[in-house]
Amino acid sequence: MAKKKKNIDEVKVKKNNRKITASRGGNICIFIFLCLTGIFMVFPIYYAVIQSFKPIEELFVFPPKLYVLNPTTKNYSDMLEVASSLWVPLSRYIFNSFMVSVVVTVCNVFVCCCAAFVLAKCKFPGNAFLNKVIVTALLFTSSATWIIQFLVMATLGIIDTYWALILPSIATPLGLFLMRQSMSTIHDSMIEAAKVDGAGLFRICWQVVVPNQKPAIMTLIIFAFQDAWNKQSGTIVYAEELKTLPTIMQQIAATGIARQGVTFATSVILMLPPLIVFLVAQSNVMETMANSGIKD
Amino acid sequence: MAKNETAAVADTPLNKQSKFKYTMHMIGVNKACYIMMFPFMLLFTIFTVIPVIITLPLAFTNFNMAQFPEWTGLSNFYRLFLSDDVFMQSIQVTLIFAVFTGPFSYILSFILAWLINEMHPVLKTFFTFVFYAPSMTTSAYVIWQLLLSGDSKGYINAFLINLGVLNSPNQWLTDTRFILGVCIVVQLWISMGAGFLSLRAGFQNIDKSMYEAGAIEGIKNRWQELFLITIPSMGPQLLFAAVLQISASFTAGAVSQNLVGVPHTDNVAHTIMNHATDYGWIRYEMGYASAICLVLFIAMLLVNKLITWALSKYVD
Numbered sequence: 001m002a003k004k005k006k007n008i009d010e011v012k013v014k015k016n017n018r019k020i021t022a023s024r025g026g027n028i029c030i031f032i033f034l035c036l037t038g039i040f041m042v043f044p045i046y047y048a049v050i051q052s053f054k055p056i057e058e059l060f061v062f063p064p065k066l067y068v069l070n071p072t073t074k075n076y077s078d079m080l081e082v083a084s085s086l087w088v089p090l091s092r093y094i095f096n097s098f099m100v101s102v103v104v105t106v107c108n109v110f111v112c113c114c115a116a117f118v119l120a121k122c123k124f125p126g127n128a129f130l131n132k133v134i135v136t137a138l139l140f141t142s143s144a145t146w147i148i149q150f151l152v153m154a155t156l157g158i159i160d161t162y163w164a165l166i167l168p169s170i171a172t173p174l175g176l177f178l179m180r181q182s183m184s185t186i187h188d189s190m191i192e193a194a195k196v197d198g199a200g201l202f203r204i205c206w207q208v209v210v211p212n213q214k215p216a217i218m219t220l221i222i223f224a225f226q227d228a229w230n231k232q233s234g235t236i237v238y239a240e241e242l243k244t245l246p247t248i249m250q251q252i253a254a255t256g257i258a259r260q261g262v263t264f265a266t267s268v269i270l271m272l273p274p275l276i277v278f279l280v281a282q283s284n285v286m287e288t289m290a291n292s293g294i295k296d
Numbered sequence: 297m298a299k300n301e302t303a304a305v306a307d308t309p310l311n312k313q314s315k316f317k318y319t320m321h322m323i324g325v326n327k328a329c330y331i332m333m334f335p336f337m338l339l340f341t342i343f344t345v346i347p348v349i350i351t352l353p354l355a356f357t358n359f360n361m362a363q364f365p366e367w368t369g370l371s372n373f374y375r376l377f378l379s380d381d382v383f384m385q386s387i388q389v390t391l392i393f394a395v396f397t398g399p400f401s402y403i404l405s406f407i408l409a410w411l412i413n414e415m416h417p418v419l420k421t422f423f424t425f426v427f428y429a430p431s432m433t434t435s436a437y438v439i440w441q442l443l444l445s446g447d448s449k450g451y452i453n454a455f456l457i458n459l460g461v462l463n464s465p466n467q468w469l470t471d472t473r474f475i476l477g478v479c480i481v482v483q484l485w486i487s488m489g490a491g492f493l494s495l496r497a498g499f500q501n502i503d504k505s506m507y508e509a510g511a512i513e514g515i516k517n518r519w520q521e522l523f524l525i526t527i528p529s530m531g532p533q534l535l536f537a538a539v540l541q542i543s544a545s546f547t548a549g550a551v552s553q554n555l556v557g558v559p560h561t562d563n564v565a566h567t568i569m570n571h572a573t574d575y576g577w578i579r580y581e582m583g584y585a586s587a588i589c590l591v592l593f594i595a596m597l598l599v600n601k602l603i604t605w606a607l608s609k610y611v612d
Contacts, residue, residue, distance in 0.1 A: 026518060030411045031419075037408065038426045041485065044439045045429060047451060051442075115336035124326035125319045130333075137340070138539045139596050140348050143547040143569075147576040147585055148347035148354075154361070156342075171339035174490065174540075201328040223490065226432045232550075235577065249438060250554075260442065267438050274432040282421060289490070289497035293532020294539065 045271060052076070052264035059261055075261035079269075082252060082262055088241045090248070097229060097245040100165045101273075104228035107170045109220050113213070116179035117205040121191055134180070135294055137173035153236065164236040165244065169228050175220045181291040182216035183209060216291075218284035226274040245270055348593065354586035361580050372587035383588070386571045389476065390546065390592075393567055397483045398545035402538060404484075405492040410522065413499035424496055431489040437554040440482050444468040469555065479552045479565040486551070487544060491537030498533030502526060531610025538603045546596050549573065568592050 051059065053071040080090060118124075119131055142149065149168055150159075158164045186209055194204045210217070233244045249266045278285070323330070355372055357365035376383050412423045443451045445468075453465040468474045502525070510525045527534070549569030568588060576585030 027414065030414055034411055034415070034423055038423060041430055042426050044443060045433060047443065048439045111336045111339065115333045118329045118332045122326065122329045124329045125322050137344055139543045139600055140344055141543050141547070143550065144543060144593070144596070145344060145347040147572050147589060148351055149343055150577065151361070151582060152342060152346055167339060168343040171336050171343065173340070173344065176336060201332055205332065263438055263442065271433040275429060278428065278432060279425060282425065285493060286497045286500065289493045290501040292494040292536050293498065294535040
């Protein structure tokens with residue numbers, strides 16, 4: 001399995017060597033174009049990282065510089081200081097963010113694996129219908145339904161609890177869809193063999209199918225994690241000790257220009273986890289997304 | 297009955313009554329399947345299906361979240377289309393948004409995915425990361441707020457003043473001339489999401505023998521290869537990316553909400569979603585907000601149908 005992962009890119013190299021249609025001039029043009037657009041994409045992130053390491057006298061130099069002369073970590077220690085002067089210590093927000101993200105991610109993977117296995121590999125009344133529903137549901141992401149979601153959560157009485165942050169993000173159509181696409185490539189004979197050996201559906205799913213789905217699971221982890229991590233919690237959770245990092249970052253940013261370095265430092269802290277998770281699992285993601293097409 | 301049980305695997309039932317029995321029987325046989333799906337379907341129903349379906353009845357009511365909804369017929373829609381100027385404006389803004397962050401961003405992510413695919417594997421990984429990174433950092437709008445800040449310390453102002461393009465700093469986030477443009481740029485910046493990854497992977501997935509066959513048949517350059525081989529064999533990925541893009545572009549609103557606030561100067565970047573938020577969360581007029589959402593959902597479904605139809609010849 002590990003070998004196969006590398007192969008996807010290697011195949012392309014071999015093909016590139018033989019490729020008649022690619023011209024060298026074209027390659028260079030493409031490279032330059034990608035670099036220019038790429039600079040636009042990373043510039044804000046780069047700028048935030050740079051600013052977060054600038055000492056106060058460099059932060060307000062006109063015109064702003066794109067490099068640091070005397071890098072300092074003072075902004076980060078200031079951040080901790082600002083944080084400790086808050087009503088609730090910063091560690092609590094970090095804990096909330098990690099707790100919510102991890103719980104959402106674990107539940108999301110578990111729930112999606114179970115449902116995706118059944119939808120992809122079992123024949124039962126309603127299967128075709130549910131598959132159609134999932135494809136349509138890809139349209140209705142939480143950004144479309146969150147206003148009315150609030151109503152549902154209020155009715156359930158979970159507003160202002162951790163549940164409000166966790167429950168709505170668990171059953172994502174996107175996660176189920178990707179998992180189903182990936183699982184449908186598994187050969188039926190493997191499942192048949194397990195059935196003959198007397199394994200129940202749950203055991204087949206978790207001991208036979210899921211161990212072969214590492215790329216898809218990594219992809220789900222990335223999507224679920226970044227979704228939960230970036231979620232603004234201020235509107236569904238009012239108690240200060242339940243809020244997560246993005247909300248707090250807005251509050252710190254709202255303190256204005258005097259805390260600019262701290263703002264940048266917080267935003268770097270906020271950006272890092274999803275970026276690291278993605279970087280680690282990149283090749284897995286590409287493998288999963290290869291199966292992502294909607295076929296019917 | 298006994299016959300049905302044995303025939304469950306082999307035969308399809310003949311008349312209607314036995315078909316019903318057969319279905320019930322199959323449900324019984326596959327009980328485990330339903331149990332496996334239960335956790336997902338429960339949460340999915342509560343947090344996705346119900347919110348979507350409930351908008352339909354609620355849109356015809358006056359509901360303030362405290363009292364029981366009161367049936368008002370079509371009055372929400374009369375108000376929406378005949379007397380709500382801000383809504384009319386928000387439709388216009390949403391359409392402008394949707395054009396830029398929908399088709400434009402879709403084509404852009406396709407082109408970028410294609411160009412990245414032409415690169416060396418190491419560069420491929422690098423560029424994929426670079427283009428996907430912003431969509432992972434959506435909570436970091438603050439960077440843009442500071443980049444675009446209205447005084448000369450804002451990086452973009454300082455840069456332009458230094459170049460001599462500007463004489464005095466622009467109020468990017470409060471001047472009505474710039475707000476919409478700024479929001480669109482930021483939305484574009486974060487729009488290379490899962491759809492982009494899907495397209496990227498779709499390119500890698502194409503059978504290379506197709507290209508060899510194409511080369512033998514006389515395909516000369518990248519363009520011919522793209523239009524004659526690549527696009528026709530990427531239908532499923534194109535459709536998947538399109539669905540995600542529709543959803544993202546129609547519900548765009550978080551950007552302007554976070555960047556310039558609701559309400560902002562003259563509501564020039566006030567999307568339908570912002571309008572619904574305004575009524576639903578700030579004024580607690582849930583009935584009216586549902587009507588707005590319903591209009592939005594119907595528009596999304598129609599565009600989805602249209603695109604599925606347009607791409608159907610590539611999807612088998």
